[in-house]
Amino acid sequence: MNRAYRLLLRLYPADFRAEYGDEMAAIWSQRRRDTALVVFWIATLCEVLLNAAAVHWDILRQDLRYTLRTLARSPGFALTAVLVLALGVGANTAAFSVTDFVLIRPLPFSHPDRLVRLWEKVPGYSEMELSPANYVDWKRMSHSFDGMGAFWTISANLVGQGQPEHLEGASVTADLLPLLGVQPFMGRLFTAAEDREGAPGTVLLSYDLWQALFGGDPGVIGRHVDLDNEPYVIIGVMPRVFHFPSRNAEFWTPMRFHEHDDDFRDRTNNYLNVVARLKPEVSVAQAQAEMNVVAGQLERQFPRENRQTTSFVIPLRDDFSQQSRLLLMALSGAALCVLLIACANLANLLLARALVRQRELAVRTAMGAGRERLVRQMVTESLVLALIGGALGVLVAVAAVPLLTRLVPAVLPIAQSPTVDLRVLIFAAAVSLLTGLGFGVFPALRACRQSDLIPLREGARAGGGRKERLRSALVVAEVTASVVLLVSAGLLVRALLRIQSTDPGFRTEGVVTLKTALPMPKYEKTASRAAFYDRVLSGVRALPGVSNAAYISFLPMVMGGGIWPVEVAGKLEEMTRSGSRTASLRFVTPGFFSTLGIPLHRGRDVSDSDTMDTPFAAVVSESFVRRYWPDQDPLGRHFKMAFHDRVIVGVVGDIRVRGLERTSEPQVYIPYRQVNDGWLIGYVPKDLVVHSASAPGSLLPAIREIIHDADAEEPISNVRTMADIVAGQTASRTTQLRVLGAFAFVAFLLAGVGIHGLLSFAVSRRTREIGVRIALGAQPSGIVRMVLRQGALLAVAGVLPGILLAYAAGRALEGLLAGVKPADPATFAGAIGLSVLMTVLGSLAPALRAVHIDPIAAIRSE
């Protein structure tokens, strides 16, 4: 019984327990005799909990008051500590909020862990959209899934609500949205009957579109709108957090053809994105295994179309590029480095303070304060600093997060920007607490060691070599971490420069682009489009300063897809062996190559005289020629692509269709008139490119007017310069680099401050020794050398492991380095040079102070 009460007494602080525990136990056992047992225990428990908390609170209040007083007495220290912490916690909180948002947090769907994407896997592509017929068969033959749905992204002009608007959206099968487990914000989802050929048009709006276009009018349900000149009824609005398939989606319509319709017979045209929900007991690996069997059966059944076609199952959560993942991990790693450096710096500051305060601590011990009590007081002080710094750090994070949104991959079904919410705040609080304990507990324990608490009798020279060594170790660790960050940032700078210097294969300066939507039934006929192009292009070419203009299906780097299988008579075997049987397909108007400065190496450009009545022509890129007719004359050669036999009339330079960092398929350009009415409408040229000497701003009003004259209902969107498009290729890298660079800079400064602090302290402790040396005739240069040597030792001790770790970090970052070697000598030399500079700068002031020590004053002061 008594033992149990003694155990409860452990809730009190040790000092209090030592002081009063015996008497309390005695009183308690006397009490126990005259009260009923259960009631007594409950009362005891409540009483102990309340009073122990109260005693702790009393101590905390005392410690807080004491802390505020001591901090107020050294505002410089307090300010430095808080700022260093704010940077460290802020960097980590910002990095966490983005990393958590992109990599960890579950997607906003029901049971998101069971959602997967399905892809076809063919030679050369790990992720290829499904062909409709394969989708139908995969769905029919598999048993791993509770459901499977498909979508493709579309864009459409919305007319009838003020200005014509160009909108991005998705065309979905009726079962897709229920499969995701989402409910509409208002209205309802699609029915199966609405997803049939010939069904009247229905559309769901995104929350943002509803707000922007209809001002959040709840009466919008049932309203009619025109999308690409076809009537649609609004049947619902999706929730605010619903972004599917990506954050660009503003509306959803049913595909409106049935899975048994003719449209779904095609096995070679891959355009369906497929999402499925795993059955609860099925793992991704099991589903993958089953789909491989299914794909194998289909390959045997359709050996021609499904040659070497397998499947790829990946959780929806993970379906974005490895590069995005690596960018974020590097960011988090760098943030952690900064925090560790900040901790080391603060631990050092506190150790120095503890040395200075040793007399005070000794006095307090002499007056009866236990060691535990002193440690507790010092830890309270660290925690107060950490929490103030952490609160500021959250503000830093709030300011920094919007700068990081470029690191959020656009393909994920999540909003563009994470918000700093409770989860993030808890993280920040945890980091602050851990930091406070991390840099506080150790120095406190160290300072309060009984053996060290004797200097009441001694002079102020206590402290000894042990602490000096510990502090040196901390500074060395800072230097190491800053070298790692400097090298990582340096490697990424080199990679960025290398990518930016990649030749895209086309002209970027002076080219403006925009999109005209050419809605479908209206522009279904090739002739009607030709008339439109004629009017627009002849008008634009006549503008002053314009050298040329043209239309193309998709702009390079904006759209990497639009890939089509190529068949060359007698080359089928070779092609499948080399794993490449596709090329990027584009329809162009004459003048495209000269507008973008793509060199025409042989033959001719497409021409207005290439029509349905003349042989089907194609201009191909050099790599296309290299693949099929190496070292032969390609002009006049035939190949089959996009339903027709085509003859090569020209050869142009290759361009980077898929972007600066990815390998692109060879390119095939087809005259815009050589396509049957209503065929291949996805490939209709909608992007206008204009090369001119005038500034885009001065040109645009005239271009808009010309387009308006050609078709008053034609909205214009995506106005950009080609230079911006290419710069966009490296935007996320640039962002990441800025952040990492800032981190490296902070780390570098902190390490410099660390060296400076340590040496200053060492010099002030050795004032008497240095005074004696000077008195004995030591030269100033000798004194300077002595201090600098200490600094150099610290730097060398930090740089050497730093180089090894930096190489390891470089290896981990290799996927981001675009071919720059992780051991890039220039980067390492630069980082080492900076470290030397930092050491010299950090040591300079203490060295000068040492030289100016007045020997007489120094010796007398003891």
Place this chain on the structure above:
Amino acid sequence: MRETRQLAAFLPLPPATFHILLALAAEDRHGYAIIQDVAARTNGELRLSAGTLYRSIQRMLEQGLILETRDRPAPELDDQRRRYYRITPLGSAVARAEARRLAQLVRMAQDRGFVTERA
């Protein structure tokens, strides 16, 4: 004047503190004796728990309202584990000030007719 202000900083006293001062007014007591005295004076209505008692005692020692005394009773009555506490002049002054404050309150209540003798 300065002294009054100093005393005012203690007021109002927590009930436990006031009762402990009352218990120590007549004689030095150890912890359990304080509890018993308080219980007796309040007809058993207020029974201080050990935790409340010693938490109050700790704070009162720090504030200088009481002190721990080295005078012990005759050895045959003494228990070595026990500590005895004595009220300080400051403690007496604070207790008087609190009593004055309470008396004033009661007078005010009487003026408004809230207090009937021996309710």
